[in-house]
Amino acid sequence: MTEPSADTWTARILTLFPEMFPGPLGQSLAGKALEKGIWRLETMDIRGFATDRHRTVDDTPFGGGAGMVMRPDVVDAALEAATADGLKPAIYLTPRGRLLKQELVQELAAGPGLVVLCGRYEGLDERVIEARGLLEVSLGDFVLSGGEPAALALIDACVRLLPGVMGAEATLAEESFNTGLLEYPHYTRPAEWSGRSVPEVLMSGHHEKIRRWRQEQAEETTRLRRPDLWDAYRKRKA
């Protein structure tokens, strides 16, 4: 781990597989921003905090059952080191957590960064989650084999909101979820493709008509695909 910096957004990842990082975060927008020093990525190998000869990080579950559980003493020591300079929040990625939404991504991007703990096996001993007051976050109602792909997704979503990462900040304002709606559909050249043409209004050059069409499309798509978002949007507008 390198020296902590007070003003650079930092993702500090606790993992049993540090070689999975930066992975996709080293490419494209996030990768360029990483190179430019707009954000920092630090990995800490949880296994380095095991104390026995075999560097054991897991054990069998009390009460029986399949699989292994990550030991609280080892994970706690890793968290102690990861949070020593005050970086927070400390997040545990788990299907049992609060569903990740753009609001939380925005909150995290506006802060100093995050410490993110990637689970493996059946997950983490509950006592360390309680003792450390970890913020439990889920990527969705499905089960990954480890927290690393979830950490990559969470960090990617945060990094693209950092100032200077995306070229046109205006595109962020119109994206899905920012307005409370899903985004309108996009089209580019060629204007005719495979017997399908681009909606005429988009070729009109009439900015107000285009704006209105996009708004209608965003509303209709949200109403049809995500009644939950649509209800919340209408309540806010009422």
Ligand SMILES: C[S@@+](CC[C@H](N)C(=O)[O-])C[C@H]1O[C@@H](n2cnc3c(N)ncnc32)[C@H](O)[C@@H]1O
């Ligand atoms: C095989 S999973 C454990 C699943 C756990 N036994 C359960 O049923 O909830 C191993 C690790 O993957 C990560 N993981 C799996 N699915 C996830 C999701 N939907 N969101 C965030 N992390 C997830 C967690 O860190 C978890 O500890």
